[in-house]
Amino acid sequence: MTEDSVGMNAMESKEELRIGVFVCHCGHNIAGVVDVEDVAKTAATLPNVVFTTHEMFTCSDAGQETIRTMIHEHNLNRVIVASCSPRMHEPTFRRVVEEAGLNRYLFEQVNLREHVSWCHMREPEAATAKANDLVRMAVARAANLEPLPIKKVEITPRTLVVGGGIAGLRAALDIADRGFEVVLIERERELGGNVRKWAHMFPGDKPGHEVLEPMIHRVRKHKNIEIRTGAVIVNFEGYIGNFEVEVSVEGLKKHKKYEVGAVIVATGFQPYVPVGLYNYDKSLDIMTLGDLQGRPDEQQFIRPSDGKPVRKVAFIGCVGSREPGWKGHEHCSRYCCSALAKTAGIMADRLDEVVILYQDIRTYGKEHEDFQRVARQKHVIYTKYPPDAKPEVEVNDGKITMRWKDVLADTDMEFNPDIIVLATAMVPPEGIEEVSHTFSLTRSSDGFFNPEHVKLNPVTTHTAGIMIAGAAQAAKNASESVIDASGAAAKAVGLMAKGAVEIESTVSRVIPDLCSSCATCITACPYGAISWDMSRDPHIAYVTEAKCHGCGTCAAACPSNAIIMLHSTNEQIMAMVEAYLCVPVATPGGGA
Amino acid sequence: MDMLLYRGCTTPVRLPAYEAATIAVLEKLGVNVIELKDTNCCGAQYVESMDRMAFASMSGRILALAEREEKDILAICGACSGSLKTNKHFLDHDIRARDEVNSLLAEEGLKYSGKVRVRHLLQVLAEDIGFDKIERAVVKPYNGIKMAAHYGCHVTRPYEIVHVDDPENPTILDRLVEAVGGQAVDYPGKTRCCGGPMLAMDEDVATTIGLDKIDNVTKAGADGIVTACVFCDIQLTQVQFGGGTSDRQKIPVLPITQFLGPALGLDEDMLGVELNKIDPHSVIDCCGVSQ
Amino acid sequence: MHTCTTKGQEKSIHVPTSAFAKEVEKVEGGEAINKCIQCGICTASCVVANATDLYRPRRMIQKIILGLREEVLSSDQSWLCLNCRMCEERCQEGVSPAEIFLAVRTIAAREGHVPRVFKEAVKTVLEDGWMLKDAYTDFQEDEREDLGLNPELHMNNEFVGKLRKRYFERKKAAEESGS
Structure with missing residues (x-):
C-alpha cells in the first residue's frame, strides 16, 4: 500500500480554523422551500466561519470555480457545501477542494435537498429552521475534521x-x-x-x-x-x-x-433432478431435457427402457420452477421455453406427434419467437395446463399415460407418449x-x-x-x-x-493499547476485514483497510471502545449533537 | 366516366332507394352508371361457406361480364364488394383456380383475365370524383346536423385485399358528411360489425350486436346514421324495431347517397325517401336551413 | 376420443393429434392454422364473442390444433362467425380465424354437417341464380318503377346449374348415402 499525502502539508495541527460555507439553491429544488439566503446569513454568525455565500448551482462549472477561488481568496481550510445528497456530488466537491490544495476529507456536505426541501415541501419555515440546524451541526463537525492520507493498493496483474x-x-x-x-x-x-x-x-x-x-x-x-x-x-x-x-x-x-x-x-x-415429480424415478422413459441432450443424436429416438423407436414425445415445461412457497424453486429458469421450442422443432421432423405442455411460453430472446413459430409450423402441439392442476403421469407395464386439462380449449386431454421430457429448473x-x-x-x-x-x-x-x-x-x-x-x-x-486502486480512508482502526483480544469485532465484521495481528503478544485485532467498508459495526460492537471510525470519530459526532442541542452565541471573529 | 353497376341480390328488392339515390347522385357528379345485365348472386356467405371454387366461379362470372364490357364494376353492397375483390385476388394469384373458372365460363364466351377493377361506392366518391368536386356541387348545405358513420365490415376489411380507407380509423363517410355541411360524430365501436350476417344463425346475438351499435351512436349524440352497405342499412334499421325497443327514440338510418342527394339539389322522390322505414325527414329537412 | 365415467359424470377425454390441423392446412383459407400463438386478440376483438358465451374464436382454433375433428365439424361453432374480419385485421401473426372457419365449413359441408338455414339458402341460389327471387313480388316491382328503376332484374340462372352439377351433386350424394 502506498500513501499519498495530498493536502497534508497544508495543515498544521494548531492552525486557525477558517471555515467556508457554500449554500446551494439547486435552482428551485432547495430554494423553492428553504430560505437559502437566510441559511447563508445565519451560517456567517457561527464559530470559525470566515466566508459564506449562496450559489444557484454549486456543482456547475461556475459553482466549482467559485469554491476554488474562495478557498484561495479567504485561505479556507475547511469547506462545507450545503446542497444535495453526498451520494450525488460528494466525489465532485472532494475533487474540487483537492484541486485547490486541500485534503479531500476536510470537505463536508450537508443535505438540504433530499433531507430538507424535498421532504418538507409544504413547511418552508420549519424546513429553513432544519436547514439552519444541519448547517450548524456541520460547522461544529468541520471544526473537528482531520486530513486523512489517500491510500492506494497495487493490483497484482x-x-x-x-x-x-x-x-x-x-x-x-x-x-x-x-x-x-x-x-x-x-x-x-x-x-x-x-x-x-x-x-x-x-x-x-x-x-x-x-x-x-x-x-x-x-x-x-x-x-x-x-x-x-x-x-x-x-x-x-x-x-x-x-x-x-x-x-x-x-x-x-x-x-x-x-x-x-x-x-x-x-x-x-446444476440441472434440478426432479425426483418424485411426474414419476421421473419410476421410468427410464421419463427424463429431463438435460438427460435427453446428453444422449447422442440417434439414441434420442430410442426408448431407454426397451429400445423401441420413439414416435411420440411429450415435453413438460416449468418442472421445479415457478413454485411459490418452495424455497429455491420459486424462480423462472429462463432457458427452458426457448430450449424446448428449439428441441421440439428439431425432433419433430422424425416423429409422429410432439406435444409441449406449458404454463406460459417465454420465448423472449432474439430469434427465440422464431423457434416457437418453426415448431408450430412443424405441427408441434402447444397445450396450456393450469399451474394448480399439473399433468398427471401414470406408468403401467412400461406404458406411459398422461392426463391434463388444456386451459385454452377447455378440454380434458389424454396422451400416451413413448417418452416424456421434463424441462427442469436451473439450481x-x-x-x-x-x-x-x-x-x-x-x-x-x-x-x-x-x-x-x-x-x-x-x-x-x-x-x-x-x-x-x-x-x-x-x-x-x-x-x-x-x-x-x-x-x-x-x-x-x-x-x-x-x-x-485508491481505497477509501473512511475506515475503522483498532487502538492497540485498548484492545482486549476478545474477537468480537472479528466475528461482527460482515466483510471479513478484521483478523489477528500475530506480531503482538497477546494478539490484537487488526483491520485490513482495503477490505473495510467503513460500516461501523466493529466500533459499535467493541466492548472496550478500542475501535475508532476515521472521519466519523466520537468527537466529530458528539460535536454535531452538542451543536444541535445548544445553539452557540454568535462569536466575534466568526462573522463573514 | 362510365361504371357498370352490380346491384347484388338484396338492394334491388329490399332497398331500392339506395340504388336510386346512388344512380342519381353519381350521375349528378358526372359518372355514367350503366346497368350490368345477366348477373347472378356474388356467392357471399352461403355458397362461400360450402365450396371455395363455386364461390370463386360465381364472383368470377360477374367479373368476366364486366370484362366483356371493358368497364370497371361499381359495387354498392359491402358483401358484394368484399366477394368480388376477394375472388379477384384469388383468381389473379392462383392459375389453377383461374383455369378452372374459365373452363366453366368458356361456354358462354366469357373469360376472366383480371382486366377490370372492382370499386366500392366509397372509392368512387372519394377517389374517382373527389371531395372537392362534391363540395362544389352542394347547393343546399346541411346545418351541421350530427351524423354517425357506419362503414360495415367488408367495405374496409381485410385491408390487403380491398384497399379502401384505413380499416382501424376510416374517414371517407365522415368526410362526405362534412363536405355537404353535416357534422361527423365519432363513437365507440365505430368499426364493429352491425350483426347482420348473424341473423340466419342466431337472431338474438345479431340483435344484441346491432343494438350495441345503436346505443353507442345515440350516446354520442348523433341525429342519424349513414351507411355504405345494404345489409348494414337494413340491420341497423330493423334492430330498432325489435322486442324491448318501443320506448326508444328511433334514429334515422340513411344510405350515404340518400344523405348527399338533398344537399346536391336532388328531389326527394328521386331518392326513395318515403320508402325508409324510419322517417329520415328529421335529417334531410336540415339541408338548406341556416345554422 | 373416448369417454370415461367418473363419479357418475360423463367426461369426454381427447387425445391430441396433429392430423386435423394438417387437413385444415391443405384447404383454401386454412393455411395459417399453425401460426396461431393463442394470444387472444381475436376473441377480444370479436363482436360475437362479446355478445354470447357460446363463441370463442381462440378456443376453436386451439381445438383444431389439438385435433378435435369430430367436435369441431359437428358443432355450430364455425358457422357462428359472421365474417366481419376484425380478427384478421388485428391478428399479429397473420392468421385469419374467419378464413380458417370458412375452411372448416367447407370440410364440414363435404361431410354433411351444414346448418339448415345455410342448406336452404344455397339450394335457392343454385336454383334461381340469386337469393331473393321469391321475395321479389309485384309490390317491389312497383316500388322500383316509381323510383325510375328498371323492374326487370335480368338475373341469370343457368350458370349456377353448371356449378351445382360440378361442385354440389357429389356433396349431395355423400349426404344422402350418409358417408
Whole structure:
C-alpha cells in the first residue's frame, strides 16, 4: 500500500480554523422551500466561519470555480457545501477542494435537498429552521475534521477464474488476450461445464461441445492462461489487488499457491433432478431435457427402457420452477421455453406427434419467437395446463399415460407418449455454500449469488475485486453467460490495467493499547476485514483497510471502545449533537 | 366516366332507394352508371361457406361480364364488394383456380383475365370524383346536423385485399358528411360489425350486436346514421324495431347517397325517401336551413 | 376420443393429434392454422364473442390444433362467425380465424354437417341464380318503377346449374348415402 499525502502539508495541527460555507439553491429544488439566503446569513454568525455565500448551482462549472477561488481568496481550510445528497456530488466537491490544495476529507456536505426541501415541501419555515440546524451541526463537525492520507493498493496483474464452463472460458480468454495472466480452475476433469454435455443449443445449430471446441483449444494454447482441472480451493484470503489462493489439484501431491489481483466466480449451475415429480424415478422413459441432450443424436429416438423407436414425445415445461412457497424453486429458469421450442422443432421432423405442455411460453430472446413459430409450423402441439392442476403421469407395464386439462380449449386431454421430457429448473451447483463463504458472497432467495447492484453493477459484488459471471449469478442461457463473462473480464482488466486502486480512508482502526483480544469485532465484521495481528503478544485485532467498508459495526460492537471510525470519530459526532442541542452565541471573529 | 353497376341480390328488392339515390347522385357528379345485365348472386356467405371454387366461379362470372364490357364494376353492397375483390385476388394469384373458372365460363364466351377493377361506392366518391368536386356541387348545405358513420365490415376489411380507407380509423363517410355541411360524430365501436350476417344463425346475438351499435351512436349524440352497405342499412334499421325497443327514440338510418342527394339539389322522390322505414325527414329537412 | 365415467359424470377425454390441423392446412383459407400463438386478440376483438358465451374464436382454433375433428365439424361453432374480419385485421401473426372457419365449413359441408338455414339458402341460389327471387313480388316491382328503376332484374340462372352439377351433386350424394 502506498500513501499519498495530498493536502497534508497544508495543515498544521494548531492552525486557525477558517471555515467556508457554500449554500446551494439547486435552482428551485432547495430554494423553492428553504430560505437559502437566510441559511447563508445565519451560517456567517457561527464559530470559525470566515466566508459564506449562496450559489444557484454549486456543482456547475461556475459553482466549482467559485469554491476554488474562495478557498484561495479567504485561505479556507475547511469547506462545507450545503446542497444535495453526498451520494450525488460528494466525489465532485472532494475533487474540487483537492484541486485547490486541500485534503479531500476536510470537505463536508450537508443535505438540504433530499433531507430538507424535498421532504418538507409544504413547511418552508420549519424546513429553513432544519436547514439552519444541519448547517450548524456541520460547522461544529468541520471544526473537528482531520486530513486523512489517500491510500492506494497495487493490483497484482493476474486473475483467478473459478469455473471452466463457457463463462469461465470466455472470461479467461478476454483477460488473457489483453496481456494479463489468468489462472483457470475447474473442479471436474474436463473443461466445458454444462454446455459440453448438451446436444442442441440455441440460437445456433451446433451441439455444445462443437461450440466450445475453438474456445477450449485457444484456452489450452494461450501462453497467459494456466489451467488446473480436478482442482478445489482449500484456502483463500487477502483483499482487492492482493489475494492469495491455495488450490489442491488432483494428481499433484503439493497444493498450488497463486497471488491474484482479481477473481471471477463462474461456478455455474446444476440441472434440478426432479425426483418424485411426474414419476421421473419410476421410468427410464421419463427424463429431463438435460438427460435427453446428453444422449447422442440417434439414441434420442430410442426408448431407454426397451429400445423401441420413439414416435411420440411429450415435453413438460416449468418442472421445479415457478413454485411459490418452495424455497429455491420459486424462480423462472429462463432457458427452458426457448430450449424446448428449439428441441421440439428439431425432433419433430422424425416423429409422429410432439406435444409441449406449458404454463406460459417465454420465448423472449432474439430469434427465440422464431423457434416457437418453426415448431408450430412443424405441427408441434402447444397445450396450456393450469399451474394448480399439473399433468398427471401414470406408468403401467412400461406404458406411459398422461392426463391434463388444456386451459385454452377447455378440454380434458389424454396422451400416451413413448417418452416424456421434463424441462427442469436451473439450481445452484453442489458446494455453493462453501464458495459463497470462501469469497464472502451473499446469495438471493433463488440460491444464486447477489451482484453488487442488479441494474447498475451486475457483475461486481460487495467484495471488492471479486466478480461473478454466468449462471452463478442467476438462471440464464449460454449466450447470456458469455455476456456476463466479458463484462466481468472487463472489470478485472480495468483493475489490473490501472495497476493500483485508491481505497477509501473512511475506515475503522483498532487502538492497540485498548484492545482486549476478545474477537468480537472479528466475528461482527460482515466483510471479513478484521483478523489477528500475530506480531503482538497477546494478539490484537487488526483491520485490513482495503477490505473495510467503513460500516461501523466493529466500533459499535467493541466492548472496550478500542475501535475508532476515521472521519466519523466520537468527537466529530458528539460535536454535531452538542451543536444541535445548544445553539452557540454568535462569536466575534466568526462573522463573514 | 362510365361504371357498370352490380346491384347484388338484396338492394334491388329490399332497398331500392339506395340504388336510386346512388344512380342519381353519381350521375349528378358526372359518372355514367350503366346497368350490368345477366348477373347472378356474388356467392357471399352461403355458397362461400360450402365450396371455395363455386364461390370463386360465381364472383368470377360477374367479373368476366364486366370484362366483356371493358368497364370497371361499381359495387354498392359491402358483401358484394368484399366477394368480388376477394375472388379477384384469388383468381389473379392462383392459375389453377383461374383455369378452372374459365373452363366453366368458356361456354358462354366469357373469360376472366383480371382486366377490370372492382370499386366500392366509397372509392368512387372519394377517389374517382373527389371531395372537392362534391363540395362544389352542394347547393343546399346541411346545418351541421350530427351524423354517425357506419362503414360495415367488408367495405374496409381485410385491408390487403380491398384497399379502401384505413380499416382501424376510416374517414371517407365522415368526410362526405362534412363536405355537404353535416357534422361527423365519432363513437365507440365505430368499426364493429352491425350483426347482420348473424341473423340466419342466431337472431338474438345479431340483435344484441346491432343494438350495441345503436346505443353507442345515440350516446354520442348523433341525429342519424349513414351507411355504405345494404345489409348494414337494413340491420341497423330493423334492430330498432325489435322486442324491448318501443320506448326508444328511433334514429334515422340513411344510405350515404340518400344523405348527399338533398344537399346536391336532388328531389326527394328521386331518392326513395318515403320508402325508409324510419322517417329520415328529421335529417334531410336540415339541408338548406341556416345554422 | 373416448369417454370415461367418473363419479357418475360423463367426461369426454381427447387425445391430441396433429392430423386435423394438417387437413385444415391443405384447404383454401386454412393455411395459417399453425401460426396461431393463442394470444387472444381475436376473441377480444370479436363482436360475437362479446355478445354470447357460446363463441370463442381462440378456443376453436386451439381445438383444431389439438385435433378435435369430430367436435369441431359437428358443432355450430364455425358457422357462428359472421365474417366481419376484425380478427384478421388485428391478428399479429397473420392468421385469419374467419378464413380458417370458412375452411372448416367447407370440410364440414363435404361431410354433411351444414346448418339448415345455410342448406336452404344455397339450394335457392343454385336454383334461381340469386337469393331473393321469391321475395321479389309485384309490390317491389312497383316500388322500383316509381323510383325510375328498371323492374326487370335480368338475373341469370343457368350458370349456377353448371356449378351445382360440378361442385354440389357429389356433396349431395355423400349426404344422402350418409358417408
